[in-house]
Amino acid sequence: MATKKKKSRAKSKNKHLSIRDIFNDERFLKVTGLIFMFLAVYLTIALVSYIFTWQGDQDKVLKYSWSLLFNGDISVQNWSGRLGAILSNGFMYWGFGVPSLLFVFLMVKFGIVLIKRESLKNYLKTFTQVVLVTCFLSIVLEWVLHQSSFSWGGAMGNAAYTWMSSFIGQVGLGLLFLMVCLLTMTWFLNPTMEFSTDGFKQAIDNSTNSQISYFKSLSIFQSKEGGAKERKPRKTRKSRLADSDFPEYEAPEPKEDIEVEASTPAVDFGNDEDYMEFDVAPEAKPKRRPKVTEADLELEVAESQPSTATSITGTHPTPEVTVDEEPLEVVDRTKVTGADGSEKELAIQQENTDDLEPYDPKLDLKDYVHPTIDLLEDYEASNIQIDREELQQNKEQIVNTLRNYKIEITKIRATIGPTVTLYEIVPAPGVKISKIKNLENDIALSLAALGIRIIAPIPGKGTIGIEVPNKNKQTVGLKSILQSDKFQNGKMDLPIALGKTIANEPFVADLAKMPHLLIAGATGQGKSVGINTIITSLLYKKHPSQVKLVLIDPKKVELYPYTNLEKHFLGFLPDADEPIITDTTKVIHTLNSLTIEMDERYDLLKKARARNIKEYNAKFTARKLNPNNGHRFLPFIVLVIDEFADLIMTAGKEVELPIARIAQLARAVGIHMIIATQRPTTNIITGMIKANFPARISFKVTSLVDSRTILDAKGAEQLIGRGDMLLTVGSDLIRLQCAFVDTPEVERIIDHIGDQRGYAVPFHLPEFKGEGEIGGEGSNLKWSDLDEHFEDAAKLIVAAQSGSTSLIQRKMSLGYNRAGRIMDQLESCNVVGPSNGSKPREVYFMTEMELIGHLDRLKNG
Secondary structure, rough: HHHHHHHHHHHHHHHHHHHHHHHOOOHOOOOOOHHHHHHHHHHHHHOOOHHHHHHHHHHHHHHHHHHHHHHHOOOOOOOHHHHHHHHHHHHOOOOOOOOHHHHHHHHHHHHHHHHHHOHHHHHHHHHHHHHHHHHHHHHHHHHHHHHOOOOOOHHHHHHHOOOOHHHHHHHHHHHHHHHHHHHHHHHHHHHOOOOHHHHHHHHOHOOOOOOHHHHHHHOEOOOOOOOEEEEOOOOOOOOOOOOOOOOOOOOOOOOOOOEEOOOOOOOOOOOOHHHOOOOOOOOOOOOOOOOOOOOOOOEEEEEEOOEEEOOOOOOOOOOOOOOOOOOOOOOOEEEEEEEOOOOOHHHHHEOOOOOOOOOOOHHHOOOOOOOHHHHHHOOOHOOOOOOOHHHHHHHHHHHHHHOHHHHHEEEEEEOOOOOOEEEEEEEEEOOOOOHOOOOHHHHHHHHHOOOOOEEOOOOOOOEEEEEEEEOOOOOOOOHEEEEEEEEOOOOOOEEEEEEOOOOOEEEEEEHHHHOOEEEEEEOOOOHHHHHHHHHHHHHHHOOOOOOEEEEEEOOOOOHHHHHOOOOOOEEEEEOOOOOOEOOOOHHHHHHHHHHHHHHHHHHHHHHHOOOOOOHHHHHHHHOOOHHOOOOOOOEEEEEEEEEEEHHHHHHHHHHHHHHHHHHHHHHHHHHEEEEEEOOOOOOOOOOOHHOOEEEEOOOOOOOHHHHHHHOOOHHHHOOOOOOOEEEEEEEEEEEEEEEEEOOHHHHHHHHHHHHOOOOOOOOOOOOOOOOOOOOOOOOOOOOOHHHOOOOHHHHHHHHHEEEHHHHOOOOOOOHHHHHHHHHHHHHHHOOOOOOOOOOOOOEEOOOHHHHHHHHHHHHOO
């Protein structure tokens, strides 16, 4: 009996242990976890299906309830069958509505916990949070969509919403939801809430005040007893930022000339296979000039060979300017009253700042990451190589055409570019260059090519150039230019990658030394791509603290994608609705604001005894200029106007005058302009503008007159389009193929920059407000005070282009006194200029359309 009892106890004990072991078995937990995950998938399908099939299934589920499971005669539309219809109705209708989908997440999470044998403590925390979020969302959905027939928040959400709305009302419920969101964000994000006066000022001008606070922390003041009392520098948040990620400051080098490539650089020849040789057979008669046959003429082919870069200098090269190496003492000047009652400045000397770290403007955005080169497409791989048979045929056609006109040459050489091949010929002795130059159309006819251009002679060489378009043109991608050594390692303030020369060499120029750029070309010839190329070059090379872009786009669509750079690179008026300026009135205010900024910068340069922005910033970064005295780091400002002709048509002199003033004076203070137009006519590009834009780019234009207007030379009308352009810097003319960057590439770059942290406050230009009176500054003239014949007189003056009082008197049958008053009002409204003695006054508008736009702006204040 005892043995049997022991055996029975052992069996019961083994049985108890086996059940416990099953629940603790790793396999059991994994299987259970997988079951929960599969149930989650099934429930997801049922809940999603309910959204589309609830109207057909709801009556059946409510009528039969759980007995529906066993009634095979009833069909449902739910994708998960009768069980899915019942479960989804329970969750969606009787439960929490659409937020019930979050319970699927809990089931998946629980399955993962079982499979990984994790602690249930963290899961319970997640469970609580998900349930609270589900309840909150169900009430919010009922608050927003309570009139809908679909149960967005379920019965639970509807019951809670009904009670709460009757208790605190609809508005109170909305405020409660907002408070819950703010409290939740505060709890989880724990933001710093510093609302001091200094913090507010710092938000208004982040970079300037950060500089001031840093200098204040380093100031050493004199005590009342006359002895110097040293204060320990108080570190601000910005001064504690690590400088290890940034290179040490280097004093700026003296100004250099623009480094650009000559249009026909010297090329070293490669292998023997790059040459095509022909025999030379002289004539039998020794007295006549020997003829050169095709067999004698050799064609040298230089293909993508390195060229020697040359520098193009203006007529007045910029003199070297060196920064004084002696440390400049920072002086805090305070006005005091002398014995005679006059105000004098008392200079309180501070210790020099040689031992301080150089100021780094990049610290405000120290984590900024420049766009990577892989954001751009690689077009080089798809380019088609030039066929040598094409070169040989072109050579023969050129030689035969010249020989038909009894012009002999001794040598011919081809330099292959991406879209154009340059054939350099050496004429025989005694051949006039003018004879070859006059055969331009004949050579184009023989080659059956469009865009033949003859350079006679090539500057710096004893050859004549004939540019012939290639049949298979290559695409010059911006990526290949940005990867070049000239762009990566060139020491330029504002490098812009324009494209490739005829010698297939990357061409990079410095906008700061141009100093302004005028771009023209017919519609669809590459102006917008050229502007995107220039802007993209600056975005790749410069930090947001170093350059700011002011973008004016009358067409409203070309530059709009750059809106996302508002907190990084863009500059605009404080009251601007959008960072891209499109409205004509805002354009006028922006241009006048830039003139104010220019004058303010000149005042700062005068105080700092600096001649240009490089010297000034060098002193500021070396901490030799005190922000307490108004000094600040000055970024370059690049003004881009996409369609200048439209502005001139609508605003006339109001746009031209500030642009001319900026072009004349703004170079030294780091303000540069890029202006594009498709109508390079004389009334758009006036002599005042051309005189201040020595650097000009012309894409293909429609007429010789337009080419002479933009370039002061012919040739732009013979370009082949699609990025083929001519650049003039001073007196030199260079043919380039513009680098191509597509819209998706630009958008990727903008998204890369826009997704990063930007400045708290954008870069605002000085505030400019037009005068309240229509007569401008110092005038109290109102629109209601104007003569009833004022508008008619204004139209008459513009139509006649003669500002004469007698003209108004004769044409409008008015007395002399009244006509004189109207003329004074026209002058006060900036329609005509001041009196010019016996000569008629200058008329500021060319067309009636310009005048009407001006008068409308005066009426609207």
